[in-house]
Amino acid sequence: xxxxxxxxxxxxxxxASVRVSCKASGYTLNTYDISWIxxxxxxxxxxxxxxxxxxxxxxxxxxxxxxxxxxxxxSIRTAYMELSSLGSEDTAxxxxxxGFGWFDSWxxxxxxxxx
Amino acid sequence: DIMMTQSPDSLAVSLGERATINCxxxxxxxxxxxxxxxxxxYQQKAGHxxxxxxxxxxxRGSGVPDRFSGSGSGTDFTLTITSLQAEDVAVYYCQQNxxxxxxFGGGTKVEIK
Numbered sequence: 001x002x003x004x005x006x007x008x009x010x011x012x013x014x015x016a017s018v019r020v021s022c023k024a025s026g027y028t029l030n031t032y033d034i035s036w037i038x039x040x041x042x043x044x045x046x047x048x049x050x051x052x053x054x055x056x057x058x059x060x061x062x063x064x065x066x067x068x069x070x071x072x073x074x075s076i077r078t079a080y081m082e083l084s085s086l087g088s089e090d091t092a093x094x095x096x097x098x099g100f101g102w103f104d105s106w107x108x109x110x111x112x113x114x115x
Numbered sequence: 116d117i118m119m120t121q122s123p124d125s126l127a128v129s130l131g132e133r134a135t136i137n138c139x140x141x142x143x144x145x146x147x148x149x150x151x152x153x154x155x156x157y158q159q160k161a162g163h164x165x166x167x168x169x170x171x172x173x174x175r176g177s178g179v180p181d182r183f184s185g186s187g188s189g190t191d192f193t194l195t196i197t198s199l200q201a202e203d204v205a206v207y208y209c210q211q212n213x214x215x216x217x218x219f220g221g222g223t224k225v226e227i228k
Contacts, residue, residue, distance in 0.1 A: 035217075044219055044220070044222050045157075045208060045210070046219070047216050047219070059215065061216045095164055100212070101153065102155040102167060102170045102210070102212055103157075103165070103167065104167045104170075104176060104177075107164065109164055
C-alpha cells in the first residue's frame, strides 16, 4: 500500500535550518507529486509547496519563497524539504503528502521545534 | 489566494445523529472545462495526519464509509456525517485546489454530545 515515511523530530535554534525527509513506497513515483504542508500546534493546515519527484520541478508558496528548498533523490524514492532562517513561528508539524490538487496519502508528520 | 471559511468552529452531536459542516470559498471553485468543483474534505484525528474523505466536492475517497457525503457547488459546500459514530470524533477541514496555492479552511471540531 502507499506509504510516506518521514524523518524524526528535530529541535533547532532560531536562525538555523532544518531538513525533513519523506520516503515514498507502494506506488509508481512519477505519477504523483509530493507536497509539503505544515500545522502549528492546535492550528490549521498550511501548504508550503510541491515537487515532482522525477523532474524536480517545484512550486513554492509565496510566503516561503527564499526560505524553503524542496529536493529529491528518486533513486531512493525520497523527497526533502529544507527550511532556513527558522523562527519560533516555524515550530510546527511538517507533513509530506502525495499530490498537488488533493492529498490522498500523508506522512506521519515531523515535529520541528525552534527554541 | 482563495480564502476558505468553515462553520461552525465546533459542534457536538449525539451518537447516531447527523453532523453538518459548512465551507465557503471566497471565489467559485467550479472548473467549467471539467464540470467539477475542486473542493476536498479531510478528517484529522488527534495525533494523526489528515485523511482524505471527499474530493471533487462529492466523490468519496477509497475506503471512506458511505455515512460521509459531500455536496454543494460554486462557493458553498457541505460535509454531512449521517449517523455519527464514536470514531468520527475529529477535526474536519475543507480545501480548494481550483487555483494555486491550495488553501484550507480553519477546521471544524466534531465531538460527541
